[in-house]
Amino acid sequence: MPVTSNDASVRTLASPTVQLLATDGSFAPSESAAEFLPYFERLTEADYRKFYRDMVVVRKFDTEAANLQRQGQLALWVPSHGQEAAQVGSAYATRAQDHVFPSYREHVVGMIRGLDMVDILRMLRGVTLGGWTPEEHGNFHLYTLVLASQTLHATGYAMGMQLDGSTATGNPETDQAVIVYYGDGASSQGDANEALVFAASYQTPQVFFMQNNHWAISVPVSRQSRSPLYLRAGGFGMPGIQVDGNDVLASYAVTAKAMDDARAGHGPSLIEALTYRVGAHTTADDPTKYRDPEELAYWVARDPIVRFRSYLEGLGVEQEFLDSVDEEAADYAADVRRRALDITGPDRAVIFDNVYAEPHPLVVEQKNWLDAYEASFDGSES
Amino acid sequence: MTMPDTQTAAPTRANLPMAKALNAGLRQAMLSDPKVLMMGEDIGPLGGVFRVTEGLHAEFGEKRVLDTPLAESGIIGTAIGLAMRGYRPVCEIQFDGFVFPGFDQITSQLARMRNRHEGGVTMPVVVRIPYGGHIGSIEHHQESPEAYFAHTPGLRVVSPSNPHDAYWMMQEAIASNDPVIFFEPKSRYWPKGEVDFTAAGTPLHASRVVRSGTSVTVVGHGAMVSVLLQAAELAAAEGISLEVIDLRSISPIDYAPILDSVAKTGHLVVAQEAAGFVSVGSEIAATVTERAFYSLEAPVLRVSGFDTPFPPAAVETHFLPSPDRVLEAVDRSLAY
Numbered sequence: 001m002p003v004t005s006n007d008a009s010v011r012t013l014a015s016p017t018v019q020l021l022a023t024d025g026s027f028a029p030s031e032s033a034a035e036f037l038p039y040f041e042r043l044t045e046a047d048y049r050k051f052y053r054d055m056v057v058v059r060k061f062d063t064e065a066a067n068l069q070r071q072g073q074l075a076l077w078v079p080s081h082g083q084e085a086a087q088v089g090s091a092y093a094t095r096a097q098d099h100v101f102p103s104y105r106e107h108v109v110g111m112i113r114g115l116d117m118v119d120i121l122r123m124l125r126g127v128t129l130g131g132w133t134p135e136e137h138g139n140f141h142l143y144t145l146v147l148a149s150q151t152l153h154a155t156g157y158a159m160g161m162q163l164d165g166s167t168a169t170g171n172p173e174t175d176q177a178v179i180v181y182y183g184d185g186a187s188s189q190g191d192a193n194e195a196l197v198f199a200a201s202y203q204t205p206q207v208f209f210m211q212n213n214h215w216a217i218s219v220p221v222s223r224q225s226r227s228p229l230y231l232r233a234g235g236f237g238m239p240g241i242q243v244d245g246n247d248v249l250a251s252y253a254v255t256a257k258a259m260d261d262a263r264a265g266h267g268p269s270l271i272e273a274l275t276y277r278v279g280a281h282t283t284a285d286d287p288t289k290y291r292d293p294e295e296l297a298y299w300v301a302r303d304p305i306v307r308f309r310s311y312l313e314g315l316g317v318e319q320e321f322l323d324s325v326d327e328e329a330a331d332y333a334a335d336v337r338r339r340a341l342d343i344t345g346p347d348r349a350v351i352f353d354n355v356y357a358e359p360h361p362l363v364v365e366q367k368n369w370l371d372a373y374e375a376s377f378d379g380s381e382s
Numbered sequence: 383m384t385m386p387d388t389q390t391a392a393p394t395r396a397n398l399p400m401a402k403a404l405n406a407g408l409r410q411a412m413l414s415d416p417k418v419l420m421m422g423e424d425i426g427p428l429g430g431v432f433r434v435t436e437g438l439h440a441e442f443g444e445k446r447v448l449d450t451p452l453a454e455s456g457i458i459g460t461a462i463g464l465a466m467r468g469y470r471p472v473c474e475i476q477f478d479g480f481v482f483p484g485f486d487q488i489t490s491q492l493a494r495m496r497n498r499h500e501g502g503v504t505m506p507v508v509v510r511i512p513y514g515g516h517i518g519s520i521e522h523h524q525e526s527p528e529a530y531f532a533h534t535p536g537l538r539v540v541s542p543s544n545p546h547d548a549y550w551m552m553q554e555a556i557a558s559n560d561p562v563i564f565f566e567p568k569s570r571y572w573p574k575g576e577v578d579f580t581a582a583g584t585p586l587h588a589s590r591v592v593r594s595g596t597s598v599t600v601v602g603h604g605a606m607v608s609v610l611l612q613a614a615e616l617a618a619a620e621g622i623s624l625e626v627i628d629l630r631s632i633s634p635i636d637y638a639p640i641l642d643s644v645a646k647t648g649h650l651v652v653a654q655e656a657a658g659f660v661s662v663g664s665e666i667a668a669t670v671t672e673r674a675f676y677s678l679e680a681p682v683l684r685v686s687g688f689d690t691p692f693p694p695a696a697v698e699t700h701f702l703p704s705p706d707r708v709l710e711a712v713d714r715s716l717a718y
Contacts, residue, residue, distance in 0.1 A: 130498045141466075142498060146490050152456060153491070156463020163419075163445055163469070191487070194456035201451050354501040355536050357559035361634045363535070 017274060018254050019244040023302050025310025032241075036253035039093075039260075043252065045315070051092065051248050052312060053325050055084040055305050058108035060329035061117055062279075064337055065124075069283040073340060074124045080105050082246075082278030085304030086211050088112065089251025090273070093259050094179055095172075096138070099161075101154035101180040104143040105211075109181065113138025118339045127345045147182070148189035151208065154180035155195045158204035158268075167205040168265025177205040177262035179255070185216025187232070188224045196236040196270070203267040207258045208233075210270065211245060213277035218290040230272035238268050245273030246304040249311075276302075348374075394580050401571040403545035404434050406579075407552030408472065412442055415470060418556055420447040421457055422474030422510075431476055432512055432571055454484035461507050462492055470506045470556060478513035479522025485530070492561045493536030504559040508552075513541075514605050514655050515687075515702050516569035518695040525692050526656035528603075531563040532633040532665075539632040540586060541565035543607035545575040547630060550582035558586070565632075567604035587631040589639050595625035598649040598712045601640055601666060603629035606653050606703065613705035617712060624712065632662055640666070641674050648679035649715040653703050658686030680718035683711045 020040060022028040029037065062079050069077040080087065083105065091112040094100060100113055111117050115137040123131040123143065134141045144150035158178040161167045166176045186192050187210060199206050212229055214221050221229070233240025243254040251273055258269045276299035280287050287296075309322065352367040398406070412418045420435055420442075426449035429436030439447040450457050454475060461471035475481045481488075488509065495505050515524040532539045538560050542548040548566070555562040584590050592607065593614050600610045607628045614624040625643050629635065644650050650670055652663035667682035685703045693701050 128500065129494075130500055130502075133499070133502045135502075144491075146486065149459065149487065149491050152459025152487065153463040153466065155456075156460030156465075157467050158463070159460055160464045160467025160469055163464075164467070190483075191455055191459060194451070194453040194459065197451045197453060198456050198460050350500070354497045354499070356538075357496060357501075357504050360538075360560075361636075 017242045017244050018250050019247050020249040020253065021247045021307055021311050023307060025307045025314060027311065027314075033250065033253070036250070036257055039253040039256040040249055042256070043249070045317075047092070048308075048312060048315070049317070049321065051088050051252070052305075052308055052322075053328065054088050054108055054112060055248065055308065056325045057329045057332050058084055058087075058111065058117075059305060060333040061107065061336055064333035065121060066279070066283060068121070068337065068340055069124075074121060075126045076124055077283045078105050078124070079277070079279035079282075080107050082276045082299065082304070083211055083213055084108060085248035085308065086245030086251045086273035086275045089248040089253075090179065090209050090255040090271075093252055093255035095259070095263075097174060097176045098259065099134075099139040099141065099154075099157055099176065099178045101141045101150045101157070101178065102143055103147070103150065103181045103183060103186065104145055105183075106181050110137070110140045113140035115140050118336055118343070121336070121340045122343055125340065125343050127343055128350075147186040148192040148195070151180050151182055151186070151192045151195035152198070154178045155199045155204055155206060158199070158206040159202050161205055162202065167263060170264070172260070172263060175205075175263035177207065177259050179207045179209055179259065181209050181211065183210060183216070184212040184214065184221040184224050184229060185219070187229055196233070196238070196268075199268040200237040205262040205265070206268040207255065207262055208268065208270040209255065210272050211275055212272050213275050215277050215281065215287070215291070217281040217285060218287075228272065230270060233270035236270075238270060240270040240272065242272045242274060245275030246302050246307060248304060248308050275304075392579065395576055395578050397574050398545050398549075398577050399572045399574050400542070400545045400548045400566070401432055401434050403549040403575075403577050404552055404566065405436055405438070406577070407549040408435065409438060409441070411472075411553050411556040412438065412446060414553075415556075417468060418446070418470045418472065419464065420472050420474070421450050421461055422448075423450060423452050423457075423476050425449060425474050430474055432568065434510070434566070434571075435474065454480060454482075455487050458484040458487035458492060458507075458509065462487065462495060462505065465505050465507050466495075466503055470508075472508040472510060472556060475509060475511045477523045478511055478525040478527055481509075481511055481527060484509075488531070488537070488561075488563070489534045493534045496560070497536060505561045506556070506559050507561045508555045508564050509561070510564045510566060512566045512568040512571070514567050514569055515692060515698050516605060518698065520695070521692070524695070524698065526654065526687065528563075528565050528632050529656055529661050532662055536561065537633060538562045538587070539565065540630060541567060541604040541632060542630065543567065543570065543604055543628050546577045547584070547628075549577045549579070551586055551630070554582070554586035565604060569605045570608065573608075584630070587634055587636055589627055589629050589631065589636040591625060591639055591643065592628045593624065593626040595623035595647070597623040597647060598651060598715055599625045599627060599640065599643040599647045600651045600653060600708060600712070601627045601629055602653040603632060603662070604655075606655060609703060609705055610653060610708060613708040613712070616705055617709060622712065622716070629662075635666065635669070637669060637673065640670060641677075644670060644674045645677045648677055649712075650678070650682045651685060651708065651711045651715055652682065653685040653708050653711075655687050655702055657689045658684045659689045661686060680715040683715050685711045
């Protein structure tokens with residue numbers, strides 16, 4: 001394996017990692033997958049088709065968004081290429097009543113929760129600092145750009161669910177839980193560790209979904225941790241499990257169990273999804289400067305979409321469906337491009353209007369001043 | 383407004399130390415709104431290291447008074463999540479110098495959450511910080527970091543100087559839909575003062591003339607107000623009449639009483655325990671110079687802590703602005 005030999009997370013890939021699909025797409029559950037098989041068995045072929053469709057659509061969306069950035073239409077783009085299975089599988093494990101706290105690369109999680117992914121582009125086009133109202137978009141909270149800050153917000157939110165009795169009542173249709181996304185880089189932040197402490201202490205209904213994509217911009221996971229990251233959970237007093245994050249079925253099953261446990265009052269848990277950031281960190285990055293092409297090739301050969309497509313083909317899913325998904329993805333991307341170009345900037349009032357809930361004299365005065373200043377140029381050209 | 387205790391016929395006035403007045407204010411807020419929570423280190427059965435939350439755990443239980451793990455970023459960060467969920471958390475930071483592990487969550491998250499959501503969420507979070515010197519303590523226990531927070535858009539910053547204001551300002555801060563950094567002058571926790579439980583008298587963000595005078599206007603907040611009042615007594619003996627203004631609110635600053643006073647006196651001295659460079663006093667000096675230039679008969683002068691770390695307690699009296707240091711500045715102002 002071309003990955004650095006001290007990469008503990010990868011070194012342990014063989015044994016405890018939960019996997020349902022082998023790299024070639026054959027159904028070959030690992031021994032560690034036994035307890036998750038009932039969750040896998042909840043799925044129907046219709047679910048498989050949704051999983052596949054969403055992975056393909058977001059891959060295409062991702063490419064289109066990167067193109068928009070290259071053409072000067074976005075300030076920045078954050079690719080999710082390679083991480084589709086971890087994201088789609090975990091997102092489908094949530095229920096409508098749950099709350100989702102993303103980092104900033106979980107585009108398809110937002111889509112599955114009901115977000116129009118063009119809203120994500122609005123932030124990256126520089127017309128808003130947020131982009132959507134979480135309550136109106138599947139409780140999918142705003143992206144957080146300071147790494148790991150959202151882990152604490154998620155834990156506090158989950159504490160609130162406990163305080164107002166919205167969880168662990170025994171009714172799976174209404175009991176709520178929180179899932180928070182972060183990564184191997186963010187796992188080194190103090191906030192991620194404080195969130196695990198608080199979550200364990202208060203036994204919050206919460207899943208920490210850590211995508212280990214092996215790179216924090218240019219720094220490999222081996223610099224973040226000398227031991228597999230999921231093992232940290234034990235030190236905090238909660239279950240930790242490693243899943244093959246390029247296996248959408250395993251990602252679903254493991255997360256579904258963890259979320260069920262959280263809603264039922266069994267407390268928090270940590271999932272480390274092993275995956276790979278095939279693209280750059282952002283469009284401002286150049287991974288050829290620090291990454292071994294052999295390592296990239298190793299992971300490209302484990303592409304989550306290719307693997308799942310092989311599985312579907314093995315099930316006898318018709319070629320027409322697979323082709324129609326490609327067409328749908330192309331149409332989706334074209335539509336996103338059109339609508340992205342139509343995004344307009346806000347009025348300058350946005351500078352001032354929501355800084356405070358109640359008027360702050362300094363901000364009011366400055367808004368009035370700017371209005372008067374800008375008005376002073378009106379009709380003054382001649 | 384309601385009485386401090388709706389169950390029994392409580393007195394309408396009481397002579398209380400500020401720590402007890404704050405406690406009564408917190409209790410009243412918890413009685414008024416079941417969404418109000420207390421969070422912090424040692425605030426439960428112990429009642430906080432200054433006993434400001436004493437009795438609240440016993441009265442309201444562990445679901446409303448949360449003894450948290452020892453992690454300030456964790457306290458603020460989870461309070462943000464609770465506020466998103468509709469709660470009104472009141473976070474205690476144990477000492478001024480311990481707020482910095484939570485600084486990122488306060489400045490990058492708490493202060494901006496409403497703005498990032500374009501008004502879609504409110505952050506009714508109060509962060510209580512016992513602050514300032516005069517208590518002879520060790521490093522990180524005597525600091526005045528209020529300028530960092532006043533410099534941060536999205537926050538409100540207040541500091542009471544007396545028990546009556548403490549009682550009312552605490553309740554008003556908790557009722558605010560914006561995050562409020564509430565600086566409690568810990569050297570004033572113990573002196574008693576009269577609290578009128580029937581009316582606040584002054585809005586949360588208003589400054590107030592606490593002693594009228596004609597020669598020089600002196601402005602300060604928190605513990606500095608009592609230093610200014612002592613200086614005014616000493617000055618009066620020398621025939622100099624100081625007008626003392628209690629700032630009360632640091633963000634926003636209510637300039638009207640200051641400008642009115644300067645129009646009368648023509649002299650302004652601003653006093654603070656914090657280091658003077660890029661401080662609240664600097665801001666007031668600049669603003670009053672802009673707005674009242676023709677009223678001023680002398681430059682606005684600042685009396686501050688020095689631009690050094692807070693020193694060992696053995697020499698703190700040399701560091702902290704004293705009534706004499708204030709009068710030295712008053713004399714310099716009048717000499718123009």
